[in-house]
Amino acid sequence: MIHNVEPHEGHEVHESIKIEGFWLFLVSDVLLFGALFATFIVLRTHYAGGPTGKDIFDVQEFTIETFVLLTSSFTSGLATLEMNKGHVKGTIIWLIITALLGFTFVGFEIDEFSTLVNEGYAMSTSAFLSAFFALVGTHGSHVSFGLIWMIALIIQTAWRGFTPITKRKLSIISLYWHFLDAVWIFIFTVVYLIGVM
Numbered sequence: 001m002i003h004n005v006e007p008h009e010g011h012e013v014h015e016s017i018k019i020e021g022f023w024l025f026l027v028s029d030v031l032l033f034g035a036l037f038a039t040f041i042v043l044r045t046h047y048a049g050g051p052t053g054k055d056i057f058d059v060q061e062f063t064i065e066t067f068v069l070l071t072s073s074f075t076s077g078l079a080t081l082e083m084n085k086g087h088v089k090g091t092i093i094w095l096i097i098t099a100l101l102g103f104t105f106v107g108f109e110i111d112e113f114s115t116l117v118n119e120g121y122a123m124s125t126s127a128f129l130s131a132f133f134a135l136v137g138t139h140g141s142h143v144s145f146g147l148i149w150m151i152a153l154i155i156q157t158a159w160r161g162f163t164p165i166t167k168r169k170l171s172i173i174s175l176y177w178h179f180l181d182a183v184w185i186f187i188f189t190v191v192y193l194i195g196v197m
Contacts, residue, residue, distance in 0.1 A: 022172050033135075033139075036134055039131050040135050043128055048125070050121065051121055051129075053194070062112075069102075072097075075101060082094055088162060091170065095150060102150070106147070132191065135187065136191065146180060153173055157170065
């Protein structure tokens with residue numbers, strides 16, 4: 001006997017699969033960052049006669065960088081609250097603010113990396129710097145990807161408003177953004193704070 005599936009039921013199953021796919025992606029990212037953190041912890045004292053974290057890390061800069069990213073997590077949460085209230089304009093405004101803070105954060109990372117390279121502290125200088133650039137650079141590339149994704153969602157939400165698809169995408173980008181903030185807290189602690197001690 002053939003059972004007819006209502007179109008909306010198929011749509012709900014399809015959306016559920018996409019949400020499960022996102023969680024699988026997040027688990028793979030946890031494993032990726034776990035491996036990068038493990039590598040950094042093993043190599044963090046292998047300076048090869050080069051600079052240590054105390055020599056190259058600017059406490060004021062990475063503290064401001066952290067404040068900017070954590071603030072963006074807060075504004076991302078406000079965007080989700082606005083979405084749950086059904087306010088398209090409020091959601092878009094908070095997402096734009098989140099994106100601007102995200103771009104500011106990426107700007108700090110680019111400035112930090114270019115300053116280090118210009119001072120002769122490249123990825124090939126030591127195992128410590130290789131692990132540092134790999135870990136922090138991977139996080140920065142994830143933030144950059146998140147910004148492109150967020151801009152696309154801002155445009156899509158402005159154009160289509162709230163639909164089950166846009167709401168699902170907005171919820172997922174918020175989770176992704178909070179995940180990146182959580183990873184940064186570990187970077188802030190393990191790489192920068194311990195590095196300057």
